[in-house]
Amino acid sequence: MTATGTDAVELQGVDKTFGSVWALAGVDLTIGAGEFVSLIGPSGCGKSTLLRVVADLEEPTAGSVAVTGTSARQARLDQRYGIAFQQAGLLDWRTVVENVELPLQVHGVGKAERRRRAVELLELVGLAEFAGSRPAELSGGMQQRVAIARALAPSPRLLLMDEPFGALDEMTRERMQAELLRIAGETGAAVLFVTHSIPEAVVLSDRVVVMSPRPGRITEVVGGRRPPVSGDDRAADTLDPDAVEDVRETAAFFEAVTAVREALRKGAATDGPAA
Amino acid sequence: MGSRDRRRLRSAAWAVAAFALLVVLWELAKLVLPAGGVTVGGTRVLPRTDDAAMPHVWTVLARLGAPEVAGAAEPRSVGAAIVSGALFTLGLALGGLVLGGIAGMLLAVLMQRFAVAEKAVLPYVIASQTVPLIAIAPLVAGWGGKIAIGGWAWEPWASVMVISSYLAFFPISVGMLRGLTSPRKADVEMFRSLAAGWWTTLLRLRLPASVPHLVPAVRLAAAAAIVGAIVAEISTGTRGGIGRLIIEYAQSATGDPSQMYAAILGAAVLGLVAAGAVGLLELGLRRYRGSVA
Numbered sequence: 001m002t003a004t005g006t007d008a009v010e011l012q013g014v015d016k017t018f019g020s021v022w023a024l025a026g027v028d029l030t031i032g033a034g035e036f037v038s039l040i041g042p043s044g045c046g047k048s049t050l051l052r053v054v055a056d057l058e059e060p061t062a063g064s065v066a067v068t069g070t071s072a073r074q075a076r077l078d079q080r081y082g083i084a085f086q087q088a089g090l091l092d093w094r095t096v097v098e099n100v101e102l103p104l105q106v107h108g109v110g111k112a113e114r115r116r117r118a119v120e121l122l123e124l125v126g127l128a129e130f131a132g133s134r135p136a137e138l139s140g141g142m143q144q145r146v147a148i149a150r151a152l153a154p155s156p157r158l159l160l161m162d163e164p165f166g167a168l169d170e171m172t173r174e175r176m177q178a179e180l181l182r183i184a185g186e187t188g189a190a191v192l193f194v195t196h197s198i199p200e201a202v203v204l205s206d207r208v209v210v211m212s213p214r215p216g217r218i219t220e221v222v223g224g225r226r227p228p229v230s231g232d233d234r235a236a237d238t239l240d241p242d243a244v245e246d247v248r249e250t251a252a253f254f255e256a257v258t259a260v261r262e263a264l265r266k267g268a269a270t271d272g273p274a275a
Numbered sequence: 276m277g278s279r280d281r282r283r284l285r286s287a288a289w290a291v292a293a294f295a296l297l298v299v300l301w302e303l304a305k306l307v308l309p310a311g312g313v314t315v316g317g318t319r320v321l322p323r324t325d326d327a328a329m330p331h332v333w334t335v336l337a338r339l340g341a342p343e344v345a346g347a348a349e350p351r352s353v354g355a356a357i358v359s360g361a362l363f364t365l366g367l368a369l370g371g372l373v374l375g376g377i378a379g380m381l382l383a384v385l386m387q388r389f390a391v392a393e394k395a396v397l398p399y400v401i402a403s404q405t406v407p408l409i410a411i412a413p414l415v416a417g418w419g420g421k422i423a424i425g426g427w428a429w430e431p432w433a434s435v436m437v438i439s440s441y442l443a444f445f446p447i448s449v450g451m452l453r454g455l456t457s458p459r460k461a462d463v464e465m466f467r468s469l470a471a472g473w474w475t476t477l478l479r480l481r482l483p484a485s486v487p488h489l490v491p492a493v494r495l496a497a498a499a500a501i502v503g504a505i506v507a508e509i510s511t512g513t514r515g516g517i518g519r520l521i522i523e524y525a526q527s528a529t530g531d532p533s534q535m536y537a538a539i540l541g542a543a544v545l546g547l548v549a550a551g552a553v554g555l556l557e558l559g560l561r562r563y564r565g566s567v568a
Contacts, residue, residue, distance in 0.1 A: 056468075057464055057467060076467075076470055078470070081468075083465070083468045085461050085464075085465070087459075089459075089462050091462075091479075091483070093486075093562050093563045102479070103469045106466070106471045106475055106479070107469075107470070
């Protein structure tokens with residue numbers, strides 16, 4: 001990770017309340033350019049809310065939010081981030097390539113230019129031959145890859161992903177994780193990744209941010225085991241899928257998984273009335 | 276030929292078979308039931324089946340070719356009168372459907388855009404349909420008669436079109452509103468994250484997503500527009516349409532029932548033509564039939 005340019009995300013003292021529910025309390029978090037950070041924690045710990053605050057889909061009650069060096073609102077208006085949810089959320093009346101074009105179309109990019117870019121992105125996610133298909137004809141994993149290509153369309157410096165692989169089966173999920181690491185490496189985009197899965201968080205991330213509920217806050221930050229990108233991070237095929245598989249079997253991977261698990265348990269122990 | 280085409284053909288075959296069955300039942304009733312009907316304890320429970328009440332199917336069909344008024348200077352066959360009346364009414368109903376469709380869609384967009392509009396307007400939209408048509412017809416004709424736009428004076432057919440649109444707008448506004456609000460929250464947020472404004476979201480998300488709700492609404496509205504046009508023709512006394520023919524023929528029904536049945540047949544065919552037109556519309560919009568994946 002090279003720390004060139006401004007940080008992708010900078011949160012300081014962010015609070016968010018929904019009525020009397022304290023969703024986020026005093027969250028400080030900085031994500032460097034090109035850094036991969038996962039948010040993990042039990043349901044209700046505010047990890048999705050945190051992502052939504054960064055995306056300017058929720059307004060923080062207090063605190064400051066900077067995204068790629070500007071306000072969250074300006075970053076959204078400039079399409080400086082791409083976002084993917086658990087549901088691929090593709091528009092069924094559009095072909096695959098038209099779905100990828102959507103962000104560019106909304107931003108008024110010309111027809112030829114956005115088609116060229118969309119085809120390029122479909123090649124990146126390995127779905128070039130499905131450009132003319134309908135989303136309904138694709139498997140869940142393929143749909144999610146289209147959603148990632150769509151998120152990447154405006155060449156964002158930041159990718160926000162809210163449990164994007166949560167609805168996929170385990171095998172597909174692991175393949176997608178390797179895919180995502182390759183794409184993140186190739187595009188150099190920073191990633192904020194919300195997940196429930198400890199191994200997923202560890203294998204993908206530079207840092208794993210552990211959160212606990214009531215009120216939602218960051219309790220610990222554990223180093224992840226994101227596989228190193230070999231050579232130039234702009235070249236194609238920089239990440240061997242086997243490298244990801246290898247990481248899953250290292251002692252360091254298991255240590256990190258254990259560290260995250262213990263952090264989660266500690267967070268749960270301090271939460272709520274004792275048994 | 277795709278399996279979908281084959282399914283469509285099969286459903287058309289069923290429709291034809293159902294019509295044939297209706298003809299057979301009609302003739303069977305004439306054959307089996309007593310001509311004077313069935314009376315139980317002084318109350319008639321089944322209608323008379325003699326030729327004056329239930330003419331033979333072939334008599335009705337033969338009547339289509341007979342002249343409308345015997346011995347007229349320029350004889351016109353009943354069939355030709357019905358076809359020209361049906362076309363006149365179809366034109367008015369189509370105009371009513373377009374007018375009502377535009378009004379209904381605009382109203383739905385307004386209600387989607389402003390929650391307060393939905394709360395304020397929707398009850399009246401629903402209440403509008405409980406006011407009987409025959410109460411509205413003279414009102415529209417009366418108001419219209421006082422309107423002259425430019426050099427164009429209000430014609431009776433304009434009243435018919437407006438009344439027809441009054442019935443057609445309702446299913447379209449309700450169906451459209453459902454369709455416009457059908458995208459899931461995640462899809463709406465996706466558009467928000469793309470910095471899409473209200474108009475872009477309407478154009479690229481809400482309108483395409485509303486098609487599956489809109490097509491059945493248009494089918495209902497088309498039928499309502501035709502019923503509205505026929506009833507409006509009758510209650511405003513507009514000449515030239517099939518509504519007027521039904522009334523004229525009904526007055527001579529005691530002597531010549533087959534003529535009235537021929538007119539009713541014409542009205543039914545009119546409904547089928549309208550349904551077919553909506554089917555074509557559906558075909559044109561089929562890429563939008565799917566839901567959001």
